[in-house]
Amino acid sequence: MTMSSAKSQPVPSESTLEPTAPAMELADLSVMIGGQGGDGTLTVSDLLGRYFRKQGLYVYTSRNVLSRIRGGHADASVRASREAIAAVKSQVDVLVAFDHEAIDIGKAELAPHGFIVYDSTTFHSELPNAAGFPFATLVGGPLGQPIFKNTAAYGALSVLLGFDVAATRQVIEDRFKRRSAEALEKNLKALEIGRKAALEAQGVANRFSVVDGDARDLILTNGNQAVALGFVVGGGRFFAGYPITPATDIMEYLQRYLPAYDGVVRQAEDELAAVNMILGASYAGARVMTATSGPGLGLMTEGISHAGAAELPIVVTDCQRVGPSTGEPTRNEQSDLSHVANLGHGEYPRFVLAPSDPADAFRLTIDALNIAEKWRVPVILLLDQALAQNTATSVRFDLSDVRLDRGKRLTADAAAQLAQYKVYELTEDGVSPVAPPGTPGLWSEVTGNEHDEWGHVSVNPVNRVKMMRKRMEKMKRARADLPPSRFFGAETARIGFIGFGSTAGPTLEAMRLLEARGIRTRYLQTRTLFPVPVDEIDPFLQQVDVTYVVEHNYTGQLARLLRESVPWHHAKLRSILKYDGSPFRAPELISAIPEVA
């Protein structure tokens, strides 16, 4: 019998390469994967991230990194480094393309030594540093479905990057073993198909070698998952939300976690309902939260003001995205800061906390729940899309110093000892002891109307002044409970940075690059944005000649808040702003500083 059909011939790999040169060592590597939605770009990114983390490297993955993404195109990037990084790399070392558009978009980012691996099922590229493999065809025959092309691409990459074979395989096992035996088996086959194709192609195997790292016992997670876990550990038991990118994941994680802890998660009919449902649950005595983004926060503003007046503890997580209006739902911005600092109608105490990495998001969610309940106020937890959704290696979340502070919450026994139960009792620190409804033998009136100590509606001017002072006193008294800023770099440095949220990653990386050039800088990462921590900002600015306020918005909202709070340092503050929807990269920060650029 002879092979006569062209179809049964092995499909040759298309490679335009010179014979294999010695492997180029990479200690800081960026892989970008692009294609149509549904091509499995996120799966490839996830598999690579898992592999790199196992090899002791710091990992940062992001999606839709470029600002030119349109139509059905989707892409993801994975960065792995021996250094602690939490930012996108400026150049791409390896581009994986499932369609031609991915090459068109990605090639501009490619490093001079960069290399392209593409699926040649439907097109051919003439670019010199490119190897095409018909992944969809290769897997389609033996596995019945072209969908496994993503795992095959991971297999080819593992050969290109000189991965350890057993560890490469282990990643597939870890990822698919919980799915089904069939899914695992097929993906292992797809892996081998991809590996074999790459091994047979000229100039692909071991073109690069990735240096192992020594970062051990790290987890790979994102801000949204960290907030969800912080909510559980912080005693949060009631969550209501309305789907909105990039905050929806929080609700989805909690739908998985909370029921086991007697908790309830509800998807409401809109953001008005979501915030009012948590207000009701808070009144009933539960620790509560909602999570949203810009347009949803606009709708919730009425309810947040109500929480301030009625003194109902709530936590509202705002995962900021490009605004105003629908803006760019999947892209990064920090333009809600002015809004949350001044949120709502009327005046009431509120606190705005801003974590900068997943471990910090876990911790500040617990802090937010404690502050909200102890001081009976609304607390805003401010994230940005990059922190919310990009995954980063993080230290394991630590339970050892977690404390729950329920403030003056009354137990049934303590309440029974009271001669009078006044839900808005005037106290020195502005906080009234409160017993949840259902506590035997007592009841209360809770209202957003101005009220007297009993909760009865009142327009008495003397009472009004007392109640305003009672509530606003909390802004002063709660200061000791607010998360302190973090300081990095040399105390003697004359150039400073101030920022919040996801800009911490690129800022710290820029500082390291500058340090290597002998330029010392200092960084204040503020974790409480409102009220502005003047007692930390003032001495920091005292010591530097100039400070760059790094933020993702057009008008410099943090810089403006700082100028209002420490006007005597006005001349030292300069802004580095980015509002194109993509997160900062470290070199961009350096080139924005005239003193060092």
Add this chain to the structure above:
Amino acid sequence: MTQSAKPVPPIWCPGCGDFGVLAAVKKAAQNLKIPTGELVLVGGIGCSGSIHNFLEINGLHALHGRLLAQAVGVKLANPALTVVAAGGDGDGYAIGMGHFMHAFKKNASILYIVMNNETYGLTKGQASPTSQIGFEGNVEPPFHAILTALSIPAPNFIARTFSGDPKGMTAILEEALRFNREGRGFAFVEDLSPCVTYNDTYKLWREKVLDVSKLPGYDPTDRKTMFRLCLETNEQGRIPIGVMHRPKESGHDGLEVKLIGERAGPARSDIRLESNLASYQKLLGSLT
């Protein structure tokens, strides 16, 4: 014994239909022997929404139109509480319409009383969603809450009462509260509650109300029948009152039953770190 907030005198005009609701709520709660501490009354904004101030009761005064969302939040956080939401027709059918429709679908075991006076009384007599054509220049047809409620296929209790018939109202509120306390789901009662100052409809409504239970073929377990009876009654220029729907099966379909069952629920769960430490460690340990 601890002294709690004392009820204040009602702010309503003498003769206001809302007095009837106040008396009926009080009586129904007494008849069912609901302990004061267990009863939460969530009030809306408007004359009717101040009702919680006039009772020895846990009062939660919500934002305009948002009382149902807050009431559902209370019930899901602590299912042991008996939760009543009470507000006006503007509150429920205009600004709160989204929450109103979804309350039937959610089917949390709370009672929602709408005091319908076909006007915005507190802001001095503007047309409301239920105002008749011609009232204060209104050109839009009135909204019919009972027909809307009947159109949503959920196992709710639906009824309409009239402040001019306090005995009938008390009996219906009692049944609604029993329905809630058995975890059967959402109860909606629209009370026709005349505004003596801006839209005094006492005389008109007394002539027009018609007890649907007296009609031939009355079957509140059958939506089709009740929809037809309501439409026909309206066409005859009468206003149907009475129980409009009660589910055939006596199932425990309340949202809080489905989500929480016999467990304590969010507000009463033991959130202490030491009680959950092993479980939290396992949860966090699962991260890779």
